[in-house]
Amino acid sequence: MRILIVSEDIPRLQVGGLGKHAVRLGNALLERRHSVALMGRSDIDYALCAAEVGFNGPFIAGFDFKRCGWKEHVLGVFLPYKRPYAAKRIARAILDHAGDFDVVHYHGHLPMVGRYIPPHVNFIQTRHDQGSECLIHARFRNGQPCSATEARTCAGCATAEPNFFQREISAAAVRQYRRHTAEAFARHKTIFVSDFLRQRFDRVVPGDRSRTSFTIHNFIDLKTLPEHPGIATPANAKRVVIVARIEEVKGVEAFLDALSRLPASGIEVEIVGDGTLRARAERNFASPSVRFLGWCSQAQTLQHVLRADAVVVPSICEEAFSTTTLEGLALGKPVFALALGGTPELRRYERWDGQLALFGNMEQLVSALVENPLPLRQPDRDFKADIVLMLPELIAVYQEGKRQ
DSSP, X not given: OEEEEEOTTOSOSSOOHHHHHHHHHHHHHHHTTOEEEEEEESSSOHHHHHHHHOOOSOEEEEEOOTTOOTTHHHHTSOOTTHHHHHHHHHHHHHHHHGGGOSEEXXXXXXXXXXXXXXXXXXXXXXXXXXXXXXXXXXXXXXXXXXXXXXXXXXXGGTSSSOOHHHHHHHHHHHHHHHHHHHHHHHHSEEEESSHHHHHHHHHHSOOOOTTTEEEOOOOBOGGGSOOOOSOOOOTTOOEEEEESOOSGGGTHHHHHHHHHTSTTOOOEEXXXXXXXXXXXXXXXXXXXXXXXEEOOOHHHHHHHHHHSSEEEEOOOSOOSSOHHHHHHHHTTOOEEEESOTXXXXXXXXXXXXXXEEEESSHHHHHHHHHHSOOOOOOOOSOOOOBHXXXXXXXXXXXXXXXXX
C-alpha cells in the first residue's frame, strides 16, 4: 500500500511521544514493504532534525503554522476560527498529495482536519490525547483532572478570571471546536489509543459513531529496545527512573514532594526530561539521591530505564495510554502509577500479575515504593503491545475499513 503519515509534531529537535508513535508506525510499515511517506511542517528545517526524527522514508514539507498564534494568550480567550484556520492548512497540504496514496493517516492535535477532507479520500486519524474535546488537550485544571463539560467553564483555561465577553467568546470557540470534531469523526475513521479516550469523547459530545470510531491501543517496537536479561529487580533495590516532561500535569514535583516527606527512604531517583518547571524542581529537590538528567535521546532514555529497578509514572493528569509505561513493562520493570485515565487498561500488557501497580493518590504510591520490597520476578508471559502483533489490525483498517 501507499501510505502518507501526517503530523504537525514533526520535524522537531526533540520529538515527543505522539511524533515517535507516528515514526514508529511508518518505519514498521516500510519494513513490511509498504510505500510510506511522512508529511510535516515546512517552517522547521527537517535536515536539522532528521537524526532525532529517525524516519527511514521520504519526508514531505507540507504546511507551516506561521501567523497561527492569533494572540489568544494576550486576549485571554479561545478564538472560534483559530483552530479551523490551522486545520485547513493541513487539509490543503494533504489534498495536494492524497492522489498519490491509498491511505492518509493523521497523527496530530487538530481533530477537525478530517472535516475538510472529502469522503472519497481514505483518511484516518489517531487520537492520542483528550484534545478531541479539550482545547488544551489535557483536561487538567486547578491541579487536578477536569470533568467539566459545559463550554463556558472552559473559558477559565484561557484566562484565570474571564470577564463576560471572554467567557462567551471562549464558550463559542469550544462549542464550534467540538461540533467540527464530531463532523470530522462522522465523515472519516477515527482510532483512539485507549477506550478511556473514546468513551470520554462520547460522554462530552454524545452521538452514534460506532461505525467510524474504535480503539487500537498504543504500541512499541520491541526490537528497538535494548537487550536485557528479562529479570526484574532484587528485593532490596530502590533506584527508580521517571521519564516525563517537568510540567504540573506530569506530577514530577508532586512525587518528589511526597517522597521528601518520608525521611531516609533510601530511594534514588533519576528524572529524564525537560520542561518549564525543571529549574524550580531542581532548586527544590535536587540532591545526591535525586538527579535531573534533562532531555535524553530515545536510546539513552531506554538505557536509563533498563538500569533502573523500577519505573515511576507520576502523572496527575489522565494519561491516554503512556508509552513510558509500556516500555517499562516490556523491559520487565515494576511500574508504579496512579489509577487515572487510560492507565488501568495497560494492565493487560503486564508480564506478570501485579507488574503495574496502581494507586489512588501520590501518597499511597510513594509509601508502597518506600515500604515494600520490589519483586524479584522472571516475566512469565510475552509482551503483547508489540507493533509486530498489532500492525495487522491497523492494516485491516487501511484496507477494508474494519470497524470495532
